[in-house]
Amino acid sequence: MATELIIATTNKGKINEFKQLLEGEGTIVKSLLDYQTISDIPETGVTFHENAAIKAETLCRLLNRTVIADDSGLEIDALNGEPGVYSARYAGEQKDDQANIDKVLHELQDVPEGQRTARFVCVMAVAQPDEETIFFKGQFEGAIATSRQGENGFGYDPIFYVPALGKTAAELTSDEKNERSHRGKAIQELLKYKNLFDL
Numbered sequence: 001m002a003t004e005l006i007i008a009t010t011n012k013g014k015i016n017e018f019k020q021l022l023e024g025e026g027t028i029v030k031s032l033l034d035y036q037t038i039s040d041i042p043e044t045g046v047t048f049h050e051n052a053a054i055k056a057e058t059l060c061r062l063l064n065r066t067v068i069a070d071d072s073g074l075e076i077d078a079l080n081g082e083p084g085v086y087s088a089r090y091a092g093e094q095k096d097d098q099a100n101i102d103k104v105l106h107e108l109q110d111v112p113e114g115q116r117t118a119r120f121v122c123v124m125a126v127a128q129p130d131e132e133t134i135f136f137k138g139q140f141e142g143a144i145a146t147s148r149q150g151e152n153g154f155g156y157d158p159i160f161y162v163p164a165l166g167k168t169a170a171e172l173t174s175d176e177k178n179e180r181s182h183r184g185k186a187i188q189e190l191l192k193y194k195n196l197f198d199l
């Protein structure tokens with residue numbers, strides 16, 4: 001039987017990346033979209049670690065199975081690290097990617113090119129029944145562009161400029177993004193520490 005990895009997320013962009021990063025011979029990825037009867041898990045924490053733990057531990061308890069969660073966001077230096085943990089709801093509770101991007105571009109309208117540095121942060125929590133939750137982290141350094149470029153990815157990708165490649169994250173192929181992204185790096189750390197079949 002295939003190993004099922006359960007990710008406590010409803011974000012389709014994340015789910016696609018988890019599938020590209022982890023699925024293969026004998027391993028399939030499931031998400032909250034496969035457990036429609038489970039209601040939304042409120043993210044009441046004030047740090048990525050707290051929210052990742054809340055999501056992973058809540059679903060772990062409900063299913064009595066190992067669960068992975070990803071809490072991530074965009075830290076913009078000129079905004080003192082905002083929107084950070086609040087990235088998904090930056091422009092309101094409706095979690096609208098386009099409205100969030102518009103708000104970032106507006107906030108940064110007078111910030112010159114050299115001062116638009118930012119990073120994506122991902123904290124991944126692995127919750128297992130009767131064990132301490134463990135955490136893995138990844139960061140992806142870049143800068144905020146002045147307009148949208150590219151169609152790939154999700155969330156803030158169209159305005160996240162990757163200097164080394166001269167493209168936004170939304171102009172990268174999924175392999176190019178996964179090799180260097182916050183989520184890709186957190187998964188690499190997880191896999192250094194744990195075999196997928198132990199999850």
Ligand SMILES: O=c1nc[nH]c2c1ncn2[C@H]1C[C@H](O)[C@@H](COP(=O)(O)OP(=O)(O)OP(=O)(O)O)O1
Binds near residue numbers: 071072154155157181
């Ligand atoms: O690679 C990324 N490329 C672009 N944007 C990204 C990325 N990674 C995180 N982000 C943004 C999306 C969202 O605005 C926030 C995550 O918020 P976060 O609460 O972790 O996820 P979510 O609410 O969309 O789904 P869920 O909590 O069900 O996993 O950061």
Ligand SMILES: [Mg+2]
Binds near residue numbers: 043088
């Ligand atoms: Mg969320």
